[in-house]
Amino acid sequence: MTFQEIILYLQKYWIKMGCIIIQPVDIQVGAATSHPMTCLNAISDQSIAIAYTQPSRRPTDGRYSKSKNRLQHYYQFQVVIKPAPFDIQEIYLRSLDMLGIDLKNNDIRFVEDNWENETLGASGVGWEIWLNGMEITQFTYFQKVCGIPCDKIVVELTYGLERISMHIQNVENVFDLVWANSKFGKVKYGDIFYRNEIEQSEYNFQHSDINFLLESFKNHQKQSISLLDQDKGLPIPSYEHLLKSIHYFNILDARNVFSVNERQMYISKIYNLIKKIAKIYLNSKK
Structure with missing residues (x-):
């Protein structure tokens, strides 16, 4: 098979x-x-x-x-x-x-x-x-x-x-x-x-541009947040930009960019945003 x-x-x-x-x-x-x-x-x-x-x-x-x-x-x-x-x-x-x-x-x-x-x-x-x-x-x-x-x-x-x-x-x-x-x-x-x-x-390990990755993470997080600030919020597009930010975080992680505390700080940013997305998504389903 x-x-x-x-x-x-x-x-x-x-x-x-x-x-x-x-x-x-x-x-x-x-x-x-x-x-x-x-x-x-x-x-x-x-x-x-x-x-x-x-x-x-x-x-x-x-x-x-x-x-x-x-x-x-x-x-x-x-x-x-x-x-x-x-x-x-x-x-x-x-x-x-x-x-x-x-x-x-x-x-x-x-x-x-x-x-x-x-x-x-x-x-x-x-x-x-x-x-x-x-x-x-x-x-x-x-x-x-x-x-x-x-x-x-x-x-x-x-x-x-x-x-x-x-x-x-x-x-x-x-x-x-x-x-x-x-x-x-x-x-x-x-x-x-x-x-x-x-x-x-x-x-992933050698040639990815760290500054580009950091800016990309920041920009997709920013876009994700702004999509939630619309009149009714757009949780699905916001979630997609969150996923893109997670991908850049994962490459940064592979590059060993973060200290232990920095890594946890980035995870907290992602977690807090996904929780906000989920709440707006649930409210839109009611």
């Missing part, structure tokens, strides 16, 4: 489970949770059942293509359902079975892991799901998002597509994964992303 087919199979499975397939947010994000359909809808009273593939970037995880399983750009398959089905664990395990993962002859464990994302003001209880000692999914019941408690039980499943694919294809190096079988032959993960990982690592 190719990487491309794994995504298609997961999409078909979760459609059968009643989810709609949406598209990834078209902004650099560090995790699928940042998608506005997840982050903002988690705190509303609206019921949702969505699934999507999200490219995610974590600049500090870049390894210049020298690591077999660590990347600064990778893919997550996200499922968010509210209210959460009572049998969601069984539904999840059936999705692994559907992918051809033998549930009886592999060591699958739910390892308690209470999750937190400081910049999104989000936290929850749940598990890391391990497959033969390797984490393949984060399973979380949200308690709080954007600093606001969730009224309904929201469940989030975040599949690590590269790691699941490495197990299914029985490869030890992520760049050896078969992405797809094209009319011209096999296309491997490395054919698409090997050079990208090298160049993006060089950018």
Whole structure:
């Protein structure tokens, strides 16, 4: 089963489970949770059942293509359902079975892991799901998002597509994964992303302009705040600019620009703004 087919199979499975397939947010994000359909809808009273593939970037995880399983750009398959089905664990395990993962002859464990994302003001209880000692999914019941408690039980499943694919294809190096079988032959993960990982690592750690990044963070924060100061407020565009500021913060973090106190100060700026966005968003839904 190719990487491309794994995504298609997961999409078909979760459609059968009643989810709609949406598209990834078209902004650099560090995790699928940042998608506005997840982050903002988690705190509303609206019921949702969505699934999507999200490219995610974590600049500090870049390894210049020298690591077999660590990347600064990778893919997550996200499922968010509210209210959460009572049998969601069984539904999840059936999705692994559907992918051809033998549930009886592999060591699958739910390892308690209470999750937190400081910049999104989000936290929850749940598990890391391990497959033969390797984490393949984060399973979380949200308690709080954007600093606001969730009224309904929201469940989030975040599949690590590269790691699941490495197990299914029985490869030890992520760049050896078969992405797809094209009319011209096999296309491997490395054919698409090997050079990208090298160049993006060089950018993130060496060549990104620190002054530009600091100004970009400041400008997107400023724009985000100003969009909330309109007559009724524009929380969705404001949230998008917040996401852009978070991306610049993440690159600055990779450059080791911040002291411990400075880093916490920047996180507080992001947290306070996202909480304000969320409150205006909720008020606009009433």
